[in-house]
Amino acid sequence: ALAGVAYIGYGVYQDRNPEPQAEPDPSKKTLVILGTGWGSVSLLKRLDTENYNVIVISPRNYFLFTPLLPSCTTGTIEHRSIMEPIRTILRSKKASVKFYEAEASAVDPDRKVVRIFDTSEVKGDMIETEVPYDMLVVGVGAENATFGIPGVREHSCFLKEIGDAQRIRKRIMDCVETAAFKDQSPEEVERLMHMVVVGGGPTGVEFAGELQDFFEEDIKKLVPEISDRFKVTLIEALPNVLPSFSKQLIEYTESTFKEEKINIHTKTVVKKVTDKTVEAEVTRADGTKEKVTFPYGLLVWATGNAVRPVVKDLMDRIPAQKNSRRGLAVNEYLVVQGARDIWAVGDCAVAGYAPTAQVASQEGNFLARLFNNMARTEALESKVRELSSTLNLQPGNTAEISREIEEYERQLRRIKDVKPFHYSHQGSLAYIGSEKAVADVTWFNGNVAAAGGLTYLFWRSAYISMCFSTRNRLLVINDWVKSKVFGRDLSR
Ligand code: NAD
Numbered sequence: 001a002l003a004g005v006a007y008i009g010y011g012v013y014q015d016r017n018p019e020p021q022a023e024p025d026p027s028k029k030t031l032v033i034l035g036t037g038w039g040s041v042s043l044l045k046r047l048d049t050e051n052y053n054v055i056v057i058s059p060r061n062y063f064l065f066t067p068l069l070p071s072c073t074t075g076t077i078e079h080r081s082i083m084e085p086i087r088t089i090l091r092s093k094k095a096s097v098k099f100y101e102a103e104a105s106a107v108d109p110d111r112k113v114v115r116i117f118d119t120s121e122v123k124g125d126m127i128e129t130e131v132p133y134d135m136l137v138v139g140v141g142a143e144n145a146t147f148g149i150p151g152v153r154e155h156s157c158f159l160k161e162i163g164d165a166q167r168i169r170k171r172i173m174d175c176v177e178t179a180a181f182k183d184q185s186p187e188e189v190e191r192l193m194h195m196v197v198v199g200g201g202p203t204g205v206e207f208a209g210e211l212q213d214f215f216e217e218d219i220k221k222l223v224p225e226i227s228d229r230f231k232v233t234l235i236e237a238l239p240n241v242l243p244s245f246s247k248q249l250i251e252y253t254e255s256t257f258k259e260e261k262i263n264i265h266t267k268t269v270v271k272k273v274t275d276k277t278v279e280a281e282v283t284r285a286d287g288t289k290e291k292v293t294f295p296y297g298l299l300v301w302a303t304g305n306a307v308r309p310v311v312k313d314l315m316d317r318i319p320a321q322k323n324s325r326r327g328l329a330v331n332e333y334l335v336v337q338g339a340r341d342i343w344a345v346g347d348c349a350v351a352g353y354a355p356t357a358q359v360a361s362q363e364g365n366f367l368a369r370l371f372n373n374m375a376r377t378e379a380l381e382s383k384v385r386e387l388s389s390t391l392n393l394q395p396g397n398t399a400e401i402s403r404e405i406e407e408y409e410r411q412l413r414r415i416k417d418v419k420p421f422h423y424s425h426q427g428s429l430a431y432i433g434s435e436k437a438v439a440d441v442t443w444f445n446g447n448v449a450a451a452g453g454l455t456y457l458f459w460r461s462a463y464i465s466m467c468f469s470t471r472n473r474l475l476v477i478n479d480w481v482k483s484k485v486f487g488r489d490l491s492r
Helices: 002-013 038-046 066-072 086-091 162-179 186-192 202-222 224-229 247-259 309-317 357-393 395-416 453-466 470-486
Strands: 029-034 052-058 062-064 083-085 098-101 103-108 113-119 126-132 135-138 194-198 231-235 262-265 268-273 277-283 289-295 298-301 342-344 427-433 436-443 446-452
Touching (some): 038 357, 052 086, 062 086, 066 162, 083 086, 098 113, 162 186, 162 202, 162 224, 186 194, 186 224, 186 289, 194 202, 194 289, 202 247, 247 262, 247 446, 427 453, 446 453
Parallel strands (some): 052 098, 194 298, 231 262
Antiparallel strands (some): 103 113, 268 277, 436 446
């Protein structure tokens, strides 16, 4: 047993302390990576960091496994189970990587510097500085789209960051406890117990499903006196939810929601939000439009992505980005069009794919391969140069040196031939509540649509295998078992 523990200990700690690199090595290029999301972290995971002076900058000092974020809103999963500290990730790299917890406010592509600021709570003041780069990767993601609809920012909860999930979890219980408070009017109880979700994309659908589970499995048992008032409403502007999934899965989701008593309002566009109501316009079957008002206790806004100000600012500085709307237009090597030495990955890059975790992580992997190759190319080229110069000085060894040069040149030809980025879609998965999931999966070059309980088990195992680390995997499994056996934790 002791040997086993020692082995695990060795496995965990071996090679895990790269030498601290006090000063950047002047013989290497400085590679600055903005962000710690799917794109940036996938890049870091595969990057041979010894080839560059790598600096990671992000206001978030952890990687977040976003596919399980909706489960954090109800306590099915505890938030720390899906977070992995960036410093733990960096510690497993061969060469040391610098990390600054800060937000990038601007990139100057002419001076090749990134302006960053750190709103440190310890120091109190805002610390602002500049970081120069030779190569820059922008992987800052996107922010929540509100389309300028009045009241959204002030009154609704988003579902993008860990803080959003915590806020929702508190708010659900605030609504339930307030509704259960002494002498509440029936209308007020109804309002407080009405949970409204705007946006019928995967985020809105998964959250609505989780919420209904929470209600069915826990709230109903623990707060029975008001439980018949609990209601989840999903509002979607288009004629159906999950527009990116196949038709049969859309129908399956909508009928499951009906069984689960989740109200779906399609063809309903939200126009205004106040502290207690959502005002929308619904298009009826005969084409007429009608105004409807939904009083709510909790409002979750999940209408997709918008461009972050730092990305917008960079786009404005590059004339070739003039016609791009949804983010930084990149070429097939993920180079930001019209810029030098800047690449973009993930939701802030426009490469012709949907803004998903899957796309971002494949883009990150691609860049790691590209950068590793670039470094190897440079190393080989300098070896060839060196050998060619010795060729003149040591006439005796000519045959051997020439053979060596040839070998290096053959290697160079092979690695210089980097294929452009190609996204390989593995499929889409979404949890829809009551232990059912939908999946559009690519199988032997064909598409397979699956739904139901088995798909839910597939969803679980797929997400478990995708978790960042063994530690995350164990924590998530532990949370699932815990919430099943003991129920979710209702404390606020
Ligand atoms: P989304 O863009 O997929 O969906 C947003 C929905 O909101 C749209 O259907 C839109 O019609 C609707 N909408 C916009 N404005 C509205 C308004 N005023 N009133 C009513 N409805 C309105 O957004 P998302 O669900 O956050 O997903 C973002 C991206 O992340 C997508 O590419 C998605 O595929 C991906 N994602 C995937 C998964 C998964 O595969 N399980 C989970 C989450 C997110």
